[in-house]
Amino acid sequence: MDSTQERPSAHDLPFNVFAKACPSRGTLEHVTGRWGSLTLGALYEGSLRFNELRRRVDGVSEKMLSQTLHALERDGLVHREAQPTNPPRVDYELTPLGRQVAERLLDLIHLVEGRMNDVLTARERYDATRGAL
Amino acid sequence: MDSTQERPSAHDLPFNVFAKACPSRGTLEHVTGRWGSLTLGALYEGSLRFNELRRRVDGVSEKMLSQTLHALERDGLVHREAQPTNPPRVDYELTPLGRQVAERLLDLIHLVEGRMNDVLTARERYDATRGAL
DNA sequence: CGGTATCCCGGCCGATACTG
């Protein structure tokens, strides 16, 4: 019943994101990263082209969007479909796994958006007491 | 009006994380950030002291943990309870809102951990085709 | 349109030292 150092809550999966060296931590960061989460969220509605995505994810630069899409494609969350037409047309869409991830991400996003007033109120209270120092 | 049919993309909430200037984007980043997500995830099991948390979130520095906790406390997701004993004892625990957030985060974390083999496979395929350039 | 290459700055973050 005792296997060296097992914590009560710990999951027995081979991958544990709380461990520094675990590769799942890297993927979690791609997914939850500043642009990763918004990109996946935007693609949940359906496939989008590069510049559509860029407009949808307000504030992202070409460089970061490109970089983000490569990371997500590499992790198998986004599928890139290029058509060799002229002018070129490239569509990005979620893979089945990407959809599952995006679903959870959107749950989180909607929760944060929906409770933002509470957050703002909490900030005011915090700043009123601690910010006065 | 057409309030019956609604595009899934457009939420009518006052806060939209896809908009550059929206404060919800900042909170989402606190929550999904590298240390924010792990901190909230760790606290889901119950309250923890500073150094317990530090050990649990493998790799976090004192500075970043402190900074992360302040941001989460300010946003009303974590409650800090200090006891004026000697040696000092400080417990951190999730607020009700923090619990809801952590719940979603853990859903995401468990999904990523559980599908990590697929991710790793996808990476190999990607690197084999594109990495050869 | 759909990107890549380059430059470069701010701030994220770790290491270290110090305080109550």
Place this chain on the structure above:
DNA sequence: CAGTATCGGCCGGGATACCG
């Protein structure tokens, strides 16, 4: 134990220019 202060490197990420 529970932090804060300071320094410095590294790199995330924006701006710009350029290519197929």
